[in-house]
Amino acid sequence: MRFILVLLLLLCSAPMAQAQDAGDALSRELPPGLIVPEAAKPGPAFDVDKATAAYVGLLSEAQREKSDAYFEGGYWLTLWGFLYGLLVCAVFIGTGLSQKLRDISKRVSHRPWLYVAIYGALWLVAGEILSLPWALYTGYFREHAYGLSNLSMGAWFGEAGKGLMVSLIIMPWVVSGLFAAVRRAGDTWWLRAGIASFGLLLLLIMVSPVFISPLFNDYKPLPEGPVKSAIFSLARANQIPTDNVVYFDASKQTTRVSANVSGFAGTTQVSLNDNLLDKTSLPEIKAVMGHEMGHYVLNHGVRNLAYISLVLMFGFWFVHKLIDRVIARVGVRYGIKERTDPAVLPIAVAVFSFYMLLATPVLNTIIRTAEKEADLYGLNSAREPHGFATAAMRLSTYRKIEPGYWEEVIFYDHPSGYDRVHSSMLWLKENQALAEATP
Numbered sequence: 001m002r003f004i005l006v007l008l009l010l011l012c013s014a015p016m017a018q019a020q021d022a023g024d025a026l027s028r029e030l031p032p033g034l035i036v037p038e039a040a041k042p043g044p045a046f047d048v049d050k051a052t053a054a055y056v057g058l059l060s061e062a063q064r065e066k067s068d069a070y071f072e073g074g075y076w077l078t079l080w081g082f083l084y085g086l087l088v089c090a091v092f093i094g095t096g097l098s099q100k101l102r103d104i105s106k107r108v109s110h111r112p113w114l115y116v117a118i119y120g121a122l123w124l125v126a127g128e129i130l131s132l133p134w135a136l137y138t139g140y141f142r143e144h145a146y147g148l149s150n151l152s153m154g155a156w157f158g159e160a161g162k163g164l165m166v167s168l169i170i171m172p173w174v175v176s177g178l179f180a181a182v183r184r185a186g187d188t189w190w191l192r193a194g195i196a197s198f199g200l201l202l203l204l205i206m207v208s209p210v211f212i213s214p215l216f217n218d219y220k221p222l223p224e225g226p227v228k229s230a231i232f233s234l235a236r237a238n239q240i241p242t243d244n245v246v247y248f249d250a251s252k253q254t255t256r257v258s259a260n261v262s263g264f265a266g267t268t269q270v271s272l273n274d275n276l277l278d279k280t281s282l283p284e285i286k287a288v289m290g291h292e293m294g295h296y297v298l299n300h301g302v303r304n305l306a307y308i309s310l311v312l313m314f315g316f317w318f319v320h321k322l323i324d325r326v327i328a329r330v331g332v333r334y335g336i337k338e339r340t341d342p343a344v345l346p347i348a349v350a351v352f353s354f355y356m357l358l359a360t361p362v363l364n365t366i367i368r369t370a371e372k373e374a375d376l377y378g379l380n381s382a383r384e385p386h387g388f389a390t391a392a393m394r395l396s397t398y399r400k401i402e403p404g405y406w407e408e409v410i411f412y413d414h415p416s417g418y419d420r421v422h423s424s425m426l427w428l429k430e431n432q433a434l435a436e437a438t439p
Ligand SMILES: [Zn+2]
Pocket: 291, 292, 295, 371, 374
């Protein structure tokens, strides 16, 4: 088992070594300020494809190679991550660890809802330890190799610890609820679990800006100045309460520029990260905020959640259909006889993660479709095509800029950089007078 682990880690560290050769972190980023290439300047001879090509050409050969390597490496991480998960399952079941944790839990209480919850907590902690090499590689070493992380090793462990604490408050009850559904609802447990996951995720989305996000970052009102007036003006025009627009200190974790919409109903907020505020120009900030406001106005949070819950429900059905056969072939040999035994959880998770691997293109397409809508909303509301194109180029220093058609469908949860620049230039062509009129 240890041999396989070492082999996996060696395989995964190969792209990391390549990345270090491709240059240091500083050369990865584009220079600050709005970038408008000559061929992208409006005029009677404006050509969408030439303007797009001029933007795409801003990336040097080395920058493009590094960005492609990072992003394409991510495709493989999906597969290796799945295989690593199988390995964790094999350790849980093969060594009898899962069965031991179940026995310990049963010694504490004979009430199923309680001993399953206790098992859930023990499983989480053991799973976190077993997954640590993988989490360290993907979340710390690889991110540092590409100049994308600002976290020290200590701070990284601090964040992982906080994440585990949050999971320990929530997950044991989720596990307990799932097994209660399996015990009581029989053949329809997956239906109940799917509906419950919608409610639970909605609740999590609602409380996360209030209770979870502040554990990791400081959220503050925007500082006074021209950026704040421009963003607030955009918010008022799009009927978003300005109280809900904040910024946070993401630079302690990452070098990426980003913004997001979080929360639901009364807790909805638009947050922009300090890298966006510090490293980019006003037209870029307005363009990105226009995109985020699109998510807000179009209610993408709850819409994505509804679709994702359906995908999860099919996943539960998939587990329901397969789990008894897997128990008969594997579980029985190791003292796990039925699906109501919590010790079966690592097997169920392995089956579920196989489904999630297959569902990756579906999930990505659900999210990417909403992102495309927000892109168009942002272009129309912020009227900053050069700002949006420049921001898209910054993101393309760590997302492959020009994927093939199927590559984008399968692996992209956002439109590609090429698509975003092209959309911006298309908008500019049709709105030259509007773009010029906006200061
Ligand atoms: Zn978005």
